[in-house]
Amino acid sequence: MFSVYKILQRNQNFTTTREIIKKTLFTSTACHLQKENGVNDNIKNVTVIGGGIMGAGIAQAAAQNGFHVLVVDNDEFTQKCLVNISRSLDIIARKKFPDEPKGAKKFRDDIFRNIKTTQKISVGCENADIVVEAIVENIGIKRSLFNQLDEASPAKTIFASNTSSLLIEDIASLTTRPEKFGGLHFFNPVWAMKLCEVIKAKQTSDDTYNKLVKFAQDLGKTPVKSVDTPGFVVNRLLFPYLMEALRFYERGDSTPEDIDTAMKLGAGYKVGPFELLDIIGLDTVKSAIDGWHKNEPENNLFKPSEILNKMVAEKKLGRKTGQGFYKYKHIMY
Numbered sequence: 001m002f003s004v005y006k007i008l009q010r011n012q013n014f015t016t017t018r019e020i021i022k023k024t025l026f027t028s029t030a031c032h033l034q035k036e037n038g039v040n041d042n043i044k045n046v047t048v049i050g051g052g053i054m055g056a057g058i059a060q061a062a063a064q065n066g067f068h069v070l071v072v073d074n075d076e077f078t079q080k081c082l083v084n085i086s087r088s089l090d091i092i093a094r095k096k097f098p099d100e101p102k103g104a105k106k107f108r109d110d111i112f113r114n115i116k117t118t119q120k121i122s123v124g125c126e127n128a129d130i131v132v133e134a135i136v137e138n139i140g141i142k143r144s145l146f147n148q149l150d151e152a153s154p155a156k157t158i159f160a161s162n163t164s165s166l167l168i169e170d171i172a173s174l175t176t177r178p179e180k181f182g183g184l185h186f187f188n189p190v191w192a193m194k195l196c197e198v199i200k201a202k203q204t205s206d207d208t209y210n211k212l213v214k215f216a217q218d219l220g221k222t223p224v225k226s227v228d229t230p231g232f233v234v235n236r237l238l239f240p241y242l243m244e245a246l247r248f249y250e251r252g253d254s255t256p257e258d259i260d261t262a263m264k265l266g267a268g269y270k271v272g273p274f275e276l277l278d279i280i281g282l283d284t285v286k287s288a289i290d291g292w293h294k295n296e297p298e299n300n301l302f303k304p305s306e307i308l309n310k311m312v313a314e315k316k317l318g319r320k321t322g323q324g325f326y327k328y329k330h331i332m333y
């Protein structure tokens with residue numbers, strides 16, 4: 001298991017981040033639960049598999065609300081995950097403690113004390129009350145991961161996937177605990193977005209569903225119940241809209257900039273569809289649409305987009321690679 005300090009110490013570019021945690025580390029030998037009331041009695045240890053955009057956000061939200069958090073990913077991504085968490089905590093701390101540097105520092109230190117990382121699934125799962133999966137949107141990879149998680153986790157552990165487009169039932173199908181398996185669909189950036197869709201698949205027990213709802217609430221989110229249908233509520237409506245914006249651009253009828261401006265000023269959206277594609281990650285949108293297209297080839301809403309395929313092949317994935325429909329100075333991770 002890696003301490004936050006050890007990981008960030010290696011990253012010489014992030015002086016601020018190292019400063020943030022410098023004093024936290026050796027004052028505690030283990031993660032301490034900060035919050036005494038309000039935490040789901042059955043859930044204290046949260047394991048997040050995948051330290052990318054969503055994994056980092058979920059880990060931060062859980063740590064911020066007093067849970068012990070363990071992030072499982074490879075060395076590179078656990079480092080990037082901590083850097084991302086640090087950056088968003090800086091933003092929150094500046095807002096929360098505008099004139100109190102000590103308060104801001106304590107706020108960040110307390111949260112970092114609750115986060116550890118590991119590259120080993122066995123270590124990540126041994127004490128997990130809940131495992132939240134946030135790895136790449138690929139059914140084969142997710143299934144095989146959950147197979148390993150099932151073996152590595154105690155019987156009491158409940159599982160949740162943060163999938164955007166796959167069926168929870170399909171992901172859970174190889175595990176021995178489908179009744180302890182549900183969906184927790186958070187939104188990006190997790191620290192700012194209030195919604196969490198909680199998915200009750202066919203075999204999810206009422207007990208598991210209720211625990212997931214409570215867990216989402218404990219993370220400060222507003223849970224909305226969703227049936228196990230592709231894209232749940234939000235993405236089933238959102239992705240066809242994003243694809244329609246891509247087709248509009250592909251036909252040469254408008255530019256990403258103009259479409260974004262039009263939808264922000266004319267439809268009242270906070271971000272335009274191309275800005276949103278860059279935030280979500282073009283690879284994630286492509287995986288979702290390709291899957292839906294395969295299942296429903298006649299449905300024009302799910303028709304693949306050439307420009308999307310081309311940009312993914314060129315690794316222009318949006319904010320996470322510094323280039324999507326727009327260019328970004330700060331890569332998201």
Ligand SMILES: NC(=O)c1ccc[n+]([C@@H]2O[C@H](COP(=O)([O-])OP(=O)(O)OC[C@H]3O[C@@H](n4cnc5c(N)ncnc54)[C@H](O)[C@@H]3O)[C@@H](O)[C@H]2O)c1
Nearest residue numbers: 050051052053054055077134135136137162163164188280
């Ligand atoms: N990006 C969004 O806006 C968004 C929103 C809601 C849900 N989601 C869903 O969340 C999940 C993750 O998306 P993301 O945007 O964070 O992706 P990402 O590409 O930012 O991160 C994926 C992470 O998974 C890790 N990973 C891959 N295979 C792994 C394995 N077997 N074990 C451990 N780690 C592994 C990678 O190293 C990477 O760090 C996907 O299912 C996606 O559909 C994404």
